[in-house]
Amino acid sequence: MQGQIEKNKQPITSHSYHIQKKSWKVWWHLLRPHTLTAAFVPVAIGSVLALQDGVFNVLLFVAMLTASILIQAATNMFNEYYDFKRGLDNENSVGIGGAIVREGVAPKTVLNLAFSFFGIATLLGVYICMNSSWWIALIGTICMIAGYLYTGGPYPIAYTPFGELVAGLFMGLIIILLSYYIQTGTITTESIVVSVPISILVGAILLANNIRDLDGDKENGRKTIAILLGHDKAVLLLSSMFAISYLWMISLVFMGMFSAWALIVFLSIPKAVKASKGFKGKKIPIQMMPAMVATAQTNTIFGFLLALGLLLSYIL
Template sequence: MMKKIRLWIAATRPWSFLMTLASTMLGLILAAQAESCELHYIIPVICGLIPVHAASNILNDLFDVKYGFDTAESLRFRQHPIVSGALKERQLKKGILILYGVGVIIAAYLTSVRGLLIILFAGMGVILSLFYNVKPFRFKERPLGELVVFIIWGPLIVLGTYYTLTGCIASDAILASLPVGLLVSAVLLANNIRDIENDLKKGAKTLAIILGYTAASIFYALLLSLAYLLLILLIIFKILSPTSLLALLTIPKGINSIKLLRNKSPEEVDVKTAELTLSFTLLVIIGEFLKLLL
């Protein structure tokens, strides 16, 4: 029984939930600065987002195996219960439906208490999740993948959380989400740079493949640079507080990742970029929390 539970946990890729939690917490700290904020709604927000993220992760792996992108070689990077055959396709499909179902039920509850716009946020999240993974759209294999994750972990989750807690749409929340969205895009780009050779064999046309290794590496550096530039501009225009400059402490991590790509060592850059993104977002959250205290 415990072995089965561990397999299901591994299939959901729980470490990736930190990215969703980070964007959610950014929306929370921004909402806490608003005139009116119902903080207790953060619990159903998290309880709705995590199952949908888990469903999307399983869906991603399921179709990666089905379309031949994930093979036994994928086990070099992480435990893969689907490739190993420990979990069957029929089981996975049931799990995906249950997890999406939980998200839909919680979205329905939030819609009843916070307004119809919740349907828009939740619907966009589910649709983008499906379109990212499943043909004929399968944005994951196209140069639109980075744009999709930018939208989801940037404006969609941050603004969606902000709206649920405040009942308002605020341009400041959208703008504050942009650096995080750019960094999450850089995580996917780093992953696709690493997988250029394998993805090319499978007929994918990711942004990394279209640009080529060198140009994609330069674009990666531009994404990181733009995230830091936007942070500074957001502070100059008083959308974020000066204490959010704490996020600049992550610059050495970014420089190190850029150097790894330049030296043709992309193997761990996606992981390092994910760590950078989490550190950056956490420091912005801490900076904005300090604003509340000062």
């Protein structure tokens, strides 16, 4: 069958990564595509906000969107590489791309591919800077460094209680503001406050991941917020993050900063409820996967609906 993986005749060891042909699915899974919407959503929101101000450059939007997705995908690859190097991943690990431990892709290939994605994102960043501000180069560089240091370096952010905060800051607030700024050349109060629920929900994805991996992370010396709080309190925190995101949108509409169309985000509540309930009473990682998926879907649906609500308020 075309695209079928050709298996190596020798067993795969740390010195034997010679599978000659890979199905496209191996590389697709390495990207962890379910996480890429976390890069798309903030770009879409920032760009729609700019459209409300009467400004929208399609090429800048495409460049920003592509760069954000590449940085997110590269971050996932760094995660894959460094978790393997530290012995955290094996072929039975849940929630990983599995290119190295299951498919025999050379670790160096994964690392080089991640840096290649960073390189392409940098070139796109140059184009963005040429059409906006060179200050974007500094912020973009910081974003890439944060993506690398999340699991790379001697003190990975993912091993600390600050993973959710860092992820929410960069994948929520900063990307929304960058997407808005490159279109308009300014930052507004509206662009800042609308990023808050997105930042919270991006952090919720990381929290859900850490709840699922709590026992394994604890054994490997991590100090995530889920470990510090314990399973039950971490699930309560996750539920609170969902609640705050929806209440925040109500407050923005009540204060007149956004139209009632923004409340269309409430259509995503069933996914948030499913995520919260899905973690309760579960301790085995595979049992918590549906809740983990529902958490990511909450961010995706909430974000798309928010962008849609902003667009409808502009059109109508």
